[in-house]
Amino acid sequence: MSLTFEERKRTILEQLMKEEKVRVPQLSEQLNVSMETIRRDLDRLEKEGLLKKVYGGAVKTRLNMIEPPFLQRAQMHREEKEALGRCAARLVNDGETIMIDNGTTTVEVIRYLHDRSDVTIVTHSISAMLLAAEMFPGRIFFAGGEVDVKLQSAGGSLTERMLEQFKVHKAFISVGGVSLVDGITDYDVNEASISRKMIERAEEAIVLADHSKLGVTTFAKIADLQEVSMIVTDRNCPAEWIRHLQEKNVEIRLAE
Missing domain, CATH: 1.10.10 (Arc Repressor Mutant, subunit A)
Structure with missing residues (x-):
């Protein structure tokens, strides 16, 4: 039939x-x-x-090359980003040092570390650094370099050299897209390079990506899926995505 x-x-x-x-x-x-x-x-x-x-x-149609401005992205999928930040913060153990890259989702992790004075944060994100300075009680290291005002972050060789000085427990990585074929990607090649360096310097690399990022490929590759420890996404993640990620031995955590 x-x-x-x-x-x-x-x-x-x-x-x-x-x-x-x-x-x-x-x-x-x-x-x-x-x-x-x-x-x-x-x-x-x-x-x-x-x-x-x-x-x-x-x-597939979801090859995206242009990223919306930072402030606009901050308002997109707002509830999912807050849920991902809360879920990711629970993965941080007492006394750990973490890296947080530049993203409107990863910055949410800081909001849920407001009572964790035993934790140390390393970041190149201006938004993350300013939020941490306002509400985070632990140690903060800003990986400075050439500031990109549009991206609200520091980057380049100076930033990468500073990140090279640290070895951390976990790196929380934001992405432009997650693809079963192309891995994790970002819109900006310099941001992708910084995220890749953070993955190298961390014992565990944890990607935060709401469901809208799944099946998307953007311009600059960060890493293969097998190079990350876990993907934290939201409850709208399709069941077939969970199955395929598990087939690739990638741990997936669904935020409440």
Whole structure:
């Protein structure tokens, strides 16, 4: 019995999530339908905004290159970011030193460390540093360098050299996207370089990414999925994402 469009749609989108590209001949053979049927399916899915047709097949549509301004991002998915920050703060043990990179989600971790005088924070984020100075009772190290006013952070070789001086228990990393194929990525190549350095200097690298970041690839690669210890996301994370991350031996934590 031939598959319905909805059944073929599920298979096509599942394969796109895992491989980020599908080809007409392989889908035709896999689903036991004609190549013309597959082309019509891809036309329909493109009109729904679920993929982009290319020669011989289709690719996912979620390749993002432009990041909204910091203040605008701070208001996006606000509840999820607060939940992720609260969940991440619970992962910090007594007496630990942590790194926090520059992101509107990772800065939320600080809000839930307001009573942790035994913890030390290292950050290159101006927003994180200012918030910590206001409400965090522990030690704060600012990894300074050339300041990017737009990004609200320090960066470059001076910042990386300072980070090289530390070895920490955990690094909390913000991302532009999380992809099963491309790993974790960011919009800015300099920010990605700093996040990569923090991962190198930490015993555990913990990525904070709300569900809108899943399946997204942005411009600059930070690391492969296997290089991070855990991904903290929200309850809107699709079940198939949890399954695929577990297949890659990546621990996933769902924030309440």
